[in-house]
Amino acid sequence: MxxxxxxxxxxxxxxxxxxxxxxxxxxxxxxxxxxxxxxxxxxxxxxxxxxxxxxxxxxxxxxxxxxxxxxxxxxxxxxxxxxxxxxxxxxxxxxxxxxxxxxxxxxxxxxxxxxxxxxxxxxxxxxxxxxxxxxxxxxxxxxxxxxxxxxxxxxxxxxxxxxxxxxxxxxxxxxxxxxxxxxxxxxxxxxxxxxxxxxxxxxxxxxxxxxxxxxxxxxxxxxxxxxxxxxxxxxxxxxxxxxxxxxxxxxxxxxxxxxxxxxxPADGEGSTHLIEINIEGCANREDAFRIAKTVADSALVKCAITGGDPNWGRIVSAAGYSGVKFDPMGLELRVNGHLLYQKGTPVKFDEKTVSQSIKDSFETDVTLRFTEGDTKFRYWSSDLTVEYVKFNSEYRT
Amino acid sequence: MxxxxxxxxxxxxxxxxxxxxxxxxxxxxxxxxxxxxxxxxxxxxxxxxxxxxxxxxxxxxxxxxxxxxxxxxxxxxxxxxxxxxxxxxxxxxxxxxxxxxxxxxxxxxxxxxxxxxxxxxxxxxxxxxxxxxxxxxxxxxxxxxxxxxxxxxxxxxxxxxxxxxxxxxxxxxxxxxxxxxxxxxxxxxxxxxxxxxxxxxxxxxxxxxxxxxxxxxxxxxxxxxxxxxxxxxxxxxxxxxxxxxxxxxxxxxxxxxxxxxxxxPADGEGSTHLIEINIEGCANREDAFRIAKTVADSALVKCAITGGDPNWGRIVSAAGYSGVKFDPMGLELRVNGHLLYQKGTPVKFDEKTVSQSIKDSFETDVTLRFTEGDTKFRYWSSDLTVEYVKFNSEYRT
Missing domain, CATH: 3.60.70.12 (L-amino peptidase D-ALA esterase/amidase)
Incomplete structure (x- = not known):
């Protein structure tokens, strides 16, 4: 070679x-x-x-x-x-x-x-x-x-x-x-x-x-x-x-x-998951970016992934406060391919299966599909763990 | 009565x-x-x-x-x-x-x-x-x-x-x-x-x-x-x-x-400090708000206060990425009244004294003084602890 x-x-x-x-x-x-x-x-x-x-x-x-x-x-x-x-x-x-x-x-x-x-x-x-x-x-x-x-x-x-x-x-x-x-x-x-x-x-x-x-x-x-x-x-x-x-x-x-x-982010301090956030169906790149970044930076979303918790409420509400206008009734959320939220209401899903899919893999896929256009976007984040906080609060003391 | x-x-x-x-x-x-x-x-x-x-x-x-x-x-x-x-x-x-x-x-x-x-x-x-x-x-x-x-x-x-x-x-x-x-x-x-x-x-x-x-x-x-x-x-x-x-x-x-x-924020989940962020000398309320919120939301700043760490670098750099334009050479930072940063360079200070002042009090005062105007602003945040992460990642699992 x-x-x-x-x-x-x-x-x-x-x-x-x-x-x-x-x-x-x-x-x-x-x-x-x-x-x-x-x-x-x-x-x-x-x-x-x-x-x-x-x-x-x-x-x-x-x-x-x-x-x-x-x-x-x-x-x-x-x-x-x-x-x-x-x-x-x-x-x-x-x-x-x-x-x-x-x-x-x-x-x-x-x-x-x-x-x-x-x-x-x-x-x-x-x-x-x-x-x-x-x-x-x-x-x-x-x-x-x-x-x-x-x-x-x-x-x-x-x-x-x-x-x-x-x-x-x-x-x-x-x-x-x-x-x-x-x-x-x-x-x-x-x-x-x-x-x-x-x-x-x-x-x-x-x-x-x-x-x-x-x-x-x-x-x-x-x-x-x-x-x-x-x-x-x-x-x-x-x-x-x-x-x-x-x-x-x-x-x-x-x-x-x-x-x-x-x-x-895969090597983020204390991280146990690499989170890939896939945005689909946005009106433009800027909107997609803002939503992705808001979800990616949410401490609550990160903690949920850490715990293997398919907590769609945290993800949907983070998208909601991103500042981007979208039709909440058009929003669809999938985690590791499992549909969790659609048409403004939660979908019935097997929590154990989705939780296990998060726990079993280092990478977690979070896909948010909107109905405003056809812009796609990807963003990567780490999860938030006790080790991150320990490292960053105990380092000097 | x-x-x-x-x-x-x-x-x-x-x-x-x-x-x-x-x-x-x-x-x-x-x-x-x-x-x-x-x-x-x-x-x-x-x-x-x-x-x-x-x-x-x-x-x-x-x-x-x-x-x-x-x-x-x-x-x-x-x-x-x-x-x-x-x-x-x-x-x-x-x-x-x-x-x-x-x-x-x-x-x-x-x-x-x-x-x-x-x-x-x-x-x-x-x-x-x-x-x-x-x-x-x-x-x-x-x-x-x-x-x-x-x-x-x-x-x-x-x-x-x-x-x-x-x-x-x-x-x-x-x-x-x-x-x-x-x-x-x-x-x-x-x-x-x-x-x-x-x-x-x-x-x-x-x-x-x-x-x-x-x-x-x-x-x-x-x-x-x-x-x-x-x-x-x-x-x-x-x-x-x-x-x-x-x-x-x-x-x-x-x-x-x-x-x-x-x-x-004083009752923020797992919080051990109420952080009061005082902004002085900004050009207008919007700038002051953005800087205050960026510092208040920084996981690194929160972790530093949790650990009683007078980590001025995290605070100054958070102000720097707030999106607000200011003269970095004019920035002055005080924590609990102690001057930590001035004129673009760190100031000599007794780390133990400042650290102890953070540890001894439930309230921590972070004051950032700028030279762009005379707008003052206050913002309150909780610190970020291991208990926050535990609670939010282990709740359902």
Whole structure:
């Protein structure tokens, strides 16, 4: 089997001491062989970390040469010193590869409000420069280097054909919601050897994000650091991509991002279920999104799934307060395929069977069908457990 | 001491069998001696219970003669039969007092999706008719009759002078968020002997609600049954009220509603803290409301307070994703009076002292000061505990 790593990238990770456990990487470096197209999607939080400010100003671009990420410290709410430290981190990487600091993107994740321990990072970078490579093991080390409270690395890859050439996509992400005290939070990088212009990369990344990374929730808390980067080396020899070929590539990217995104609520702190919310029959995407998000964020819905309770009242009433206008008499609700609610009244169903279907499977399907149109939409959430509350209330005390 | 019950009302409660525990009242009746002014504020949920549809169509009014409430069953999502049962309940009360069913308001709270056991209600109503009175004990029985999972009755009263006459206000409410499986949820009735027109009653009730009952959250789940009624008998002999006298009365009503409203998150399922969120320096009320609500609904903020953790990062980042534009460098955060965050950077503070102040008090004060204007706003929330999750995930299973 050939390497799943797209041509044009080398990767590496290292433990420099930001995390206490010496077996856990806390630096992750991706180096591009040549100037590379990069686009980003960033948190909409008004309070943003230094690396988000840095990357926003430098993407989209066709001159990116590296992405350096540290975990264990978010470099958020750190004032001017935070900006200085971030620039220094980019500068050290730039110097090593003989490029400008503006060609280096940065990401940070971890505790908020503490300045980066730059001595550890300086020493760690020297080490990580020695450990770069383009094998799957290098990719895995880099993927572990962006983790915080994740149970394990979150990666996905795909191969497809574009303009008759084999193209590779591979991605890593981290996050389990803004779950841990001040952990900040969702980071992801996708690499491909397809050829994209900066504008193409930006556009398809935004579109794909709207249907994948923007459709997940653990606790509804949007962090200060969320970043998703797409790097396209163009090394696959596809030439320019447009029309159907671009659509095809976008579909592959979307599937990859969905694979990555779903791993986040699946690993939501303390979660015992991945909840997939399917919305059908809405008038438009915005309505479908609002209903899905309201149901997905409801603590009562989450608790019901935790307990294997086919509690349709919580789901129907959450849809009802989403702010979207719909005909309540047209609403149909299914959980794991079982019809629970129709035409404004509960349906007779075997509670034990439905409850057992929730308990027996890690994934729970909640499908809400409306009669306002034909827009479909999907959203993913984790359930809410005693362990989530314990973790988030007892962490510091 | 004179009775706190305003003139013109008789009340009573009875256990008819909707609740299992025979010591818990599940019917509550308020009867007006004469035609009485009444106004209501109702849930904004699109999925609404039969009594909400009924009352909405009949308020404001100056002809109301009774309010009949049952607890233990919400009569929500019960289709046509639900409407019929609700009308029958109003009709039985109307017949007893020789008035029209349109002069009787209804409220229901309890499990969603089950038809009312009308035989029990019919028999119970005959009993409650025999138990009416205007002593405090009658009021208390009626107040217990609207409870579901509340730990105890929630009541408040005030006396003031309007146009030189002594005026009484007394209120009852129930609810602990939409906390229990399908419990639906917030009900409240306020009685006064002041003289108001239906339009006045409607307007001041809406205004007061915006600053009291609309400023509380337990889990952000808006129910299908929320109802707040104001009944004004005019028996205090105030004559028409306007200008400063009306403002004065409104201030008293607001204080009463605040006293009632705060009892709901204070009794939030499993809650160990009442969190008061004070917003200062916003450009307008809407911005202040959005920030307050976002912080109040954050599971991470709630968990931090549960654990006595002065976790300013969670509070600041919740404000940041509220959707309100503000200068992050101008934000100042205090918890129980201790400054934790200022000018975009954390402030040095003694974590143990602040933590202890959270642990030592049932009430936690979170004050966020902005630099966009001079609008102030308050919001109340409960914390999130292991008991909340246990209760809501293990109830049925």
């Amino acid at each position: 050939t390497s799943p790593i797209p041509a044009g990238f080398r990767l590496g990770g290292f433990h420099c001491g930001l995390k206490r456990n010496p077996n856990k990487e806390d630096l992750s470096l991706i180096v591009c062989d040549e100037d590379t197209v990069a686009a980003g999607v960033y948190t909409t939080n008004l309070v943003v970390a230094a690396p988000v400010v840095w990357d926003r100003a430098r993407t989209p671009s066709d001159k990116i040469r590296a992405v350096i990420t540290n975990s264990g410290n978010a470099n958020a709410c750190t004032g001017e010193q935070g900006d200085k430290d971030n620039a220094e981190m980019a500068g050290i990487v730039a110097k090593q590869f003989g490029v400008s600091a503006d060609q280096v993107l940065t990401m940070s994740t971890g505790i908020i409000g503490h300045n980066l321990p730059m001595e550890k990072i300086r020493a760690g970078l020297e080490e990580v420069f020695q450990r770069l490579g383009s094998d799957e093991s290098h990719f895995d080390t880099a993927a572990r280097g962006i983790m915080t409270t994740d149970k394990g690395k979150k990666v996905a890859s795909r191969q497809c054909e574009v303009n008759g050439k084999p193209v590779k996509l591979i991605g890593m992400c981290k996050g389990a919601g803004m779950i841990a005290p001040n952990m900040a939070t969702m980071l992801s990088v996708v690499l491909t050897d397809a050829q994209l212009s900066p504008q193409q990369a930006k556009e398809i990344l935004s579109e794909v994000t709207d249907n994948t990374f923007n459709c997940i929730t653990v606790d509804g808390h949007r962090s200060t650091n969320d970043t998703l980067l797409l790097l396209a080396s163009g090394k696959a020899g596809t030439g320019e991509i447009s029309g159907g070929a671009l659509e095809g590539f976008k579909a592959e990217l979307q599937q990859l991002c969905e694979d990555l995104a779903k791993q986040i | 004179t009775s706190p019950i305003p003139a013109g009302f008789r009340l009573g409660g009875f256990h008819c069998g909707l609740k299992r525990n025979p010591n818990k009242e599940d019917l509550s009746l308020i009867v007006c001696d004469e035609d009485t002014v009444a106004a209501g504020v109702y849930t904004t949920n699109l999925v609404v219970a039969a009594p909400v549809v009924w009352d909405r169509a009949r308020t404001p009014s100056d002809k109301i003669r009774a309010v009949i409430t049952n607890s233990g069953n919400a009569n929500a999502c019960t289709g046509e039969q639900g409407d019929k049962d609700n009308a029958e309940m109003a009709g039985i009360v109307a017949k007893q007092f020789g008035v029209s069913a349109d002069q009787v308001l209804t409220m229901s709270t309890g499990i969603i999706g089950h038809n009312l056991p009308m035989e029990k209600i019919r028999a119970g109503l005959e009993e409650v008719f025999q138990r009416l009175g205007s002593d405090e004990s009658h009021f208390d029985t009626a107040a217990r009759g609207i409870m579901t999972t509340d730990k105890g009755k929630k009541v408040a009263s005030r006396q003031c002078e309007v146009n030189g006459k002594p005026v009484k206000l007394i209120g009852m409410c129930k609810g602990a968020g939409m906390i229990a499986p399908n419990m639906a949820t917030m009900l409240s009735v306020v009685l006064t002997d002041a003289q108001l027109s239906p339009q006045q009653a409607k307007e001041i009730l809406s205004e007061v609600t915006d600053n009291t009952f609309n400023c509380i959250t337990v889990d952000g789940h808006r129910s299908t049954n929320d109802t707040l009624l104001l009944l004004a008998s005019g028996k205090a002999g105030t004559g028409e009220i306007s200008g400063g006298a009306l403002e004065g009365f409104k201030a008293e009503l607001q204080q009463l509603c605040e006293d009632l409203a705060k009892q709901i």
